[in-house]
Amino acid sequence: MSEFHDLAELALNREGQSWGNLGYWEASSDYSDACRALALKLGEQAGLDQQSNLFDAGFGCGDQLLLWFEHFRVVKLRGVNLSQSQTAYAKAKLAEAGFPEAAAGLVQADITETAAWQAALGGDSPSHVLALDCAYHFDSRVNFFNLAQHHLAPAGRLVLTDFMLADQHHRGSLAHWLLRWMLRSSHIAEANIVHRDGYEQQLEASGFSDIRIIDISDHVMPGLAGAIRAFRQAGTSAGSARKLGWSGLIKYRVTGRFLKWAYHRSILRYCLISATKPAGPLESIAPNPDY
Numbered sequence: 001m002s003e004f005h006d007l008a009e010l011a012l013n014r015e016g017q018s019w020g021n022l023g024y025w026e027a028s029s030d031y032s033d034a035c036r037a038l039a040l041k042l043g044e045q046a047g048l049d050q051q052s053n054l055f056d057a058g059f060g061c062g063d064q065l066l067l068w069f070e071h072f073r074v075v076k077l078r079g080v081n082l083s084q085s086q087t088a089y090a091k092a093k094l095a096e097a098g099f100p101e102a103a104a105g106l107v108q109a110d111i112t113e114t115a116a117w118q119a120a121l122g123g124d125s126p127s128h129v130l131a132l133d134c135a136y137h138f139d140s141r142v143n144f145f146n147l148a149q150h151h152l153a154p155a156g157r158l159v160l161t162d163f164m165l166a167d168q169h170h171r172g173s174l175a176h177w178l179l180r181w182m183l184r185s186s187h188i189a190e191a192n193i194v195h196r197d198g199y200e201q202q203l204e205a206s207g208f209s210d211i212r213i214i215d216i217s218d219h220v221m222p223g224l225a226g227a228i229r230a231f232r233q234a235g236t237s238a239g240s241a242r243k244l245g246w247s248g249l250i251k252y253r254v255t256g257r258f259l260k261w262a263y264h265r266s267i268l269r270y271c272l273i274s275a276t277k278p279a280g281p282l283e284s285i286a287p288n289p290d291y
């Protein structure tokens, strides 16, 4: 069965790398390096260290899992990914790199369902929940926030990168219709794309506090288009563009150009977000029996 999230991005990467995010292009012109740089930003914002007990939502083909282990030295790692092909790839990658136990803690499931968290965590409570460039794809990001809040240890942190509507952007405009079309073809629920104040309210309603939102659009959104152009020019002779196929190439060209347009027209912003679960019980928020 074909999947929306599959192994297609392998063709964009250098040999041995298998990233699949939008990249952080401040100091990189190579796709794999830019993707790693975005993951590093996330890990640094999360403050990962040797005490971190990490839960990774949407871990792609597993490169970021190796980064959490090898660069940040996290002590424990579990994760959930909707994609069967990517989960199998990530498990093999971790086992091959000498982390067979962590490979066993990776589960193929939908992160917005309670059973996915139980399957990966048992009764354990992670200190960090991370979502690198994927929460906008979840059917309901609000469900994800609720489940993260429920399963995190007290004082635990949720850290993610995500899209939100630019302050200047208005629903109902012509640009909004184009945005809606692009979201639909990219498997992104429209309800997930809200303005910054709406995003903060969603996190607060799920019980998070100490919310920080850092706009990193400048180094993310315009970068991919240039990289795809360079990739196409170099790749045709090198053979990697052929590996991606014409439909893959068109998909990434359209995505790159759309992001550049949405950035310059102030329609979307791309942000690094962190939020903390309070250390004590929250009296103002009624416990939700569904979680």
Ligand SMILES: C[S@@+](CC[C@H](N)C(=O)[O-])C[C@H]1O[C@@H](n2cnc3c(N)ncnc32)[C@H](O)[C@@H]1O
Pocket (backbone or CB within 6 Å): 005, 018, 019, 020, 021, 035, 057, 058, 059, 060, 061, 064, 080, 081, 082, 083, 086, 109, 110, 111, 112, 132, 133, 134, 137, 138, 139
């Ligand atoms: C844009 S890719 C990012 C992959 C990876 N984080 C990276 O940076 O290379 C989005 C990821 O989210 C995963 N994903 C999408 N919807 C999901 C869901 N409902 N539950 C779990 N994972 C999901 C996809 O399978 C894919 O691995």
